[in-house]
Amino acid sequence: MTKPLTLAIFQSMMPGGTAYGSWRHPENTAPDYLDVDHWVSLGKKLDAAGFDFLFFADAYGSPDTDDRFFDIRIKDAGIGAADPLVVVSAIAAATSKLGIVVTASTTTEKPQSLTRRYATLDHLTKGRIGWNIVTGSGQAASARLFGEAMIPHDERYLIAEDHIQLSLKLWEQSWDDGAILLDRAAGVYADPSKIHDIHHDGPYFKADGFLTVPPSPQRTPLLLQAGTSGPGRDFAAKYAEAVFLAGGDAKHVAANIADIRERAERYGRPADSIKFLVGVGFITAPTTEEAQAKRGEMLSFSTVESAAAFYATLTGIDLLALDRTKPLGDVKTEQGQSGVERFSGADGVPPATVGEILEDYRRNGVNGSIFVGDPSTVADQIEEFIELTGADGFAIQPYLVPGTYDDFIELLIPELRSRGLMREQPEGSTLREHLFGEGRKRLPREHAGAQLQTPVS
Ligand SMILES: Cc1cc2nc3c(=O)[nH]c(=O)nc-3n(C[C@H](O)[C@H](O)[C@H](O)COP(=O)(O)O)c2cc1C
Numbered sequence: 001m002t003k004p005l006t007l008a009i010f011q012s013m014m015p016g017g018t019a020y021g022s023w024r025h026p027e028n029t030a031p032d033y034l035d036v037d038h039w040v041s042l043g044k045k046l047d048a049a050g051f052d053f054l055f056f057a058d059a060y061g062s063p064d065t066d067d068r069f070f071d072i073r074i075k076d077a078g079i080g081a082a083d084p085l086v087v088v089s090a091i092a093a094a095t096s097k098l099g100i101v102v103t104a105s106t107t108t109e110k111p112q113s114l115t116r117r118y119a120t121l122d123h124l125t126k127g128r129i130g131w132n133i134v135t136g137s138g139q140a141a142s143a144r145l146f147g148e149a150m151i152p153h154d155e156r157y158l159i160a161e162d163h164i165q166l167s168l169k170l171w172e173q174s175w176d177d178g179a180i181l182l183d184r185a186a187g188v189y190a191d192p193s194k195i196h197d198i199h200h201d202g203p204y205f206k207a208d209g210f211l212t213v214p215p216s217p218q219r220t221p222l223l224l225q226a227g228t229s230g231p232g233r234d235f236a237a238k239y240a241e242a243v244f245l246a247g248g249d250a251k252h253v254a255a256n257i258a259d260i261r262e263r264a265e266r267y268g269r270p271a272d273s274i275k276f277l278v279g280v281g282f283i284t285a286p287t288t289e290e291a292q293a294k295r296g297e298m299l300s301f302s303t304v305e306s307a308a309a310f311y312a313t314l315t316g317i318d319l320l321a322l323d324r325t326k327p328l329g330d331v332k333t334e335q336g337q338s339g340v341e342r343f344s345g346a347d348g349v350p351p352a353t354v355g356e357i358l359e360d361y362r363r364n365g366v367n368g369s370i371f372v373g374d375p376s377t378v379a380d381q382i383e384e385f386i387e388l389t390g391a392d393g394f395a396i397q398p399y400l401v402p403g404t405y406d407d408f409i410e411l412l413i414p415e416l417r418s419r420g421l422m423r424e425q426p427e428g429s430t431l432r433e434h435l436f437g438e439g440r441k442r443l444p445r446e447h448a449g450a451q452l453q454t455p456v457s
Contacts, residue, residue: 002420005386006242006275006393006435008101009046009405010367012057013084016077018365019281019399020310021301023077030401034082036090042402043091046098049409050425052434053099053130054091055224055244055395056084060108060145061138061313068318069309076306078313085117092125099431101130101224106163107156108136108146111205115170118221119213127217127430127441132224132244135160135232137314139335153334157231162202164223164239168449169198171220174210190214219442220449222431228256229337237263238448242275242435244395247369248342248360250388251349253278257390269446275392275435278385279367282396282404284411288373295372298399299363307361314366315339324355342368367397375415382421 015031016023023030032038046054062081063073073079085102092100100121104114114131121129135156136142143150151159179194200207225232225240236243237260245256261271283298285291308320316335317328328351333340343360345351352360364370371381385391398404416422426434430441443450 004423005382005416005421006277007051007422008053008055008277008393008395009051010055010057010279010395010397011042011084011401013082013087014077014080017398017401018279018367019298019302019397020076020306020362020365021303022298022399024301025297025400027403028400030398031077034080036087039087039091040094042405043095043098043100045402045405045409047095049405049413050423051098052393052426053101053128053431055101055132056103057132058084058103059105059134059137060142061136062141062145063138063309063313064141064144067141067312069305069312072305072309073313076309078309085121088121088129089124092121092128097128097426097429097434099128099130099222099426099434100125101132101222101431103132103134103226105134105136105142106160107139107151108142109163111163111166111170112207112209115167115211116213119171119211119216122216122218122221123213127432129218130222130224130242130431132226133160133164133235133239134226137336140316141313150334153229153337154231157235159204160235162204164235165202166198166200166205166207168220168452169200170207170211172443172449172452173198175215177215180214217441218430218432222435223449227336227338229341232338233260234263236260236274237269238267240274241432241443241447242277245276245278245391246338246342246367247278247280248364249349249368250385251347252342253391254389255347261390267448273444273446276390277393277395278369278389278391279397280385280394281365281367281370281399282378282408282412283370283372283399284375284378284407286374286411288377291372291374291378294399295370302362302365304358304362307358307365310366311339311357311361319354319358322354324358325353327351327353328357339366365397367395370397375411378412379415379419379421382416383419 013033062079063070088100176194180190181188224242225236226244257276283291283295312318314336316333343352343357371378428438
């Protein structure tokens with residue numbers, strides 16, 4: 001049965017993207033990432049086209065100066081990186097429906113400050129903000145920047161658990177609905193009996209006090225998650241309303257989605273209460289030959305060294321130092337594990353060799369899937385991928401900004417709409433409604449956060 005896809009635009013506030021070297025293309029405006037007009041004009045374009053949301057990746061884990069890949073990452077625009085949360089209100093002011101999701105790490109941010117900033121943005125965007133919850137990529141460099149020892153991978157997920165519990169309490173329990181009275185005649189701004197201290201005594205975070213920001217349209221921003229290691233999938237099953245996954249082999253993607261849906265049911269959540277968005281590149285043109293030529297041009301900028309450098313930043317593994325004819329084997333990393341598991345094989349698929357991983361990363365990047373062809377061919381590829389994986393939509397990777405999106409809007413959207421795969425406009429006014437339908441502004445009853453909700457007065 002055909003249903004409309006959830007469609008997000010993947011961006012980071014950086015000059016380089018997930019297609020290595022594509023910033024060098026003369027038509028790529030990504031290096032304007034520090035110009036507010038760049039974001040406002042992109043936001044307006046995406047809003048008018050009817051995309052569900054603009055997604056910002058973000059991390060403190062920049063390349064390390066004493067890393068042997070440092071020069072490659074710097075030359076290839078793997079840095080700078082600015083803070084995308086700061087540009088959200090400018091984009092929101094210029095748009096009316098477009099959701100905006102920003103990644104923030106539970107390892108780096110404190111719940112008290114993070115909840116305050118997202119609650120403020122939920123007001124300023126009129127309910128269109130989302131938080132992509134991660135435990136953080138590039139942890140070795142991030143820990144060094146903060147002057148801390150690197151926290152082991154699984155413990156970072158224990159911190160995430162404590163973080164989200166406190167964050168949900170702050171958003172859901174601090175204020176009753178109806179607390180703001182704004183009674184000028186009586187001189188009462190808000191009803192003191194409707195504001196409550198929350199008490200949290202967790203293993204990593206403690207708090208006695210309340211969130212100073214009154215309840216916003218969504219109260220809790222839409223909760224997304226990225227990271228598909230075992231603990232990552234479990235965290236997603238418990239808390240995520242949308243999961244962002246790398247693409248690649250359809251069987252592997254399908255297994256991750258099925259596993260998270262199954263775990264969600266064990267946590268008392270319906271299997272369809274989580275939307276799965278796969279990171280995919282789309283290269284389309286009026287004819288398949290032209291699209292393939294564009295693909296060839298894109299690959300001409302991408303080197304094995306760039307791919308290896310990106311892989312090392314995320315996983316801590318130096319593929320160039322390993323035997324290219326052999327699989328990774330039992331390599332253990334305390335950094336991101338999704339990038340290792342993606343190539344570990346399963347279900348009759350053998351593990352990839354180091355050489356194959358390098359070539360896959362060079363060609364397809366961190367997110368793994370590229371669909372190439374004329375609009376009808378790409379729409380067929382989309383339908384097949386959705387059928388094979390059970391995904392709900394895509395995070396669309398840029399090759400050229402805004403060229404990739406212009407092609408998508410002008411060529412693919414009419415084809416998708418004619419097949420019932422894309423709405424004219426997202427549903428409702430808030431981001432949560434875009435994904436789950438009109439009227440669903442707040443967390444659903446079965447979500448762990450909703451069980452903390454104060455009664456509506
Ligand atoms: C497709 C995808 C995109 C991600 N984007 C980010 C990001 O923007 N920032 C970040 O810190 N982590 C990001 N991560 C998540 C980190 O890899 C993750 O939080 C953590 O480092 C390790 O999780 P894992 O071992 O479960 O992969 C992403 C993960 C995936 C699979």
